[in-house]
Amino acid sequence: RKEVEQDPGPFNVPEGATVAFNCTYSNSASQSFFWYRQDCRKEPKLLMSVYSSGNEDGRFTAQLNRASQYISLLIRDSKLSDSATYLCVVNMNTGFQKLVFGTGTRLLVSP
Amino acid sequence: EPEVTQTPSHQVTQMGQEVILRCVPISNHLYFYWYRQILGQKVEFLVSFYNNEISEKSEIFDDQFSVERPDGSNFTLKIRSTKLEDSAMYFCASSGRKLKETQYFGPGTRLLVL
Numbered sequence: 134r135k136e137v138e139q140d141p142g143p144f145n146v147p148e149g150a151t152v153a154f155n156c157t158y159s160n161s162a163s164q165s166f167f168w169y170r171q172d173c174r175k176e177p178k179l180l181m182s183v184y185s186s187g188n189e190d191g192r193f194t195a196q197l198n199r200a201s202q203y204i205s206l207l208i209r210d211s212k213l214s215d216s217a218t219y220l221c222v223v224n225m226n227t228g229f230q231k232l233v234f235g236t237g238t239r240l241l242v243s244p
Numbered sequence: 245e246p247e248v249t250q251t252p253s254h255q256v257t258q259m260g261q262e263v264i265l266r267c268v269p270i271s272n273h274l275y276f277y278w279y280r281q282i283l284g285q286k287v288e289f290l291v292s293f294y295n296n297e298i299s300e301k302s303e304i305f306d307d308q309f310s311v312e313r314p315d316g317s318n319f320t321l322k323i324r325s326t327k328l329e330d331s332a333m334y335f336c337a338s339s340g341r342k343l344k345e346t347q348y349f350g351p352g353t354r355l356l357v358l
Contacts, residue, residue, distance in 0.1 A: 167346075176335055176349040177287060220287070229299040230275065230339065232347060234287040 134159045139221050139235035146242055150211045154238045156204040156221030166197055168206050169220040171237060177220055180206075211242045246270045248350035250336050256356045257326055265321045265353045267336030276319045277337040277347060278311065280304070287335065293319065326357045 139156045146152050158166075166183040181188065183195040183204055194207040204221055221235040249268045257263050269276050278290040291301040293311055310322045319338075323330055333354050337347040 171287075174333075174354075176351050178349070179346055182346070226300070229292050229294065230277075230347060231289050231292065231300055232277075232279075232287075233289065236286045 135235075136160065136225070136233045137221055137223050137235040139238050141236055141238060143239040143241050146211050146240070148211055148213060148242055148244055150242075151207065151209045152211060152240060153208075154206045154219055154221075154240075156206075156235055158202050158204070158221075158223045158233075160223070160225050161199075161202060163202075163223045163225050165224040166204050167222040167224075167232075168193075168195055168204075169222050169234075171218045171220055173218075177222075177234075180219070208240075211240075213242050213244065216240055216242045248336055248338055248348055250334075250350040250353050252353060253351065254354045254356075256358065259328055259357055260325050263323050263326055263355065265323075265334050265336075265355070267319045267321070267338075267350055268317050269319055269336065269338030270340075270348060271317070273338035273340050273348075275339045275345075275347075276311075276313070277339075278321045279335045279337065279349075280332040281335065281352075282329075282332045290321075290334075323355075326355075328357050331355055331357045 168180040169177040170180045171177045183197045187196045192209045196205045218237040218239045220237045251266045276293040281287045290305045292299045308324045333352045335352045336350040339345040339347045
């Protein structure tokens with residue numbers, strides 16, 4: 134089983150749509166969870182951390198289910214500028230951080 | 245806003261040559277990392293560095309690789325004898341004074357080994 138698994142997509146949605154991405158991770162001892170965004174040929178940029186209680190940042194909502202080892206990201210009212218690859222990222226270490234990345238889910242928002 | 249910088253942005257080298265990739269982490273950060281991303285593939289952890297020593301390294305980070313913090317600002321990744329399969333984007337990242345703070349990534353160096 135892959136350490137962090139995501140549907141690669143692409144997800145093609147019209148502007149204004151709501152889209153959801155899912156991710157599963159294999160190590161139940163994983164410590165912290167993130168969604169990063171990566172534009173083509175650019176560096177990953179932190180979108181948001183993911184907490185067990187769920188958290189929201191504007192149009193973005195992230196959820197974590199530790200029992201199912203499942204992470205989700207919901208984007209409401211999609212904008213053209215949301216087009217990017219969304220990376221599910223897990224820190225598997227209790228000590229020094231070691232981020233493990235999923236392959237990413239590509240989102241294309243069209244007018 | 246403080247940011248991680250990397251030089252060069254692109255590097256082309258011949259197989260067997262040594263390359264040094266340079267990074268300037270965010271100034272008050274204490275934890276430093278290198279990752280790589282082969283074209284079309286996922287980002288992979290290479291090494292983490294704290295207090296002038298390696299704290300963890302992956303299987304990818306073999307004897308051909310080394311890291312160094314030669315002064316108070318730079319953090320370097322050296323590949324001693326490059327192979328074709330070392331062609332990738334190399335990202336430096338840094339995080340702050342607490343162990344589990346967010347990692348911030350530099351813009352990357354695209355390395356092409358011919």
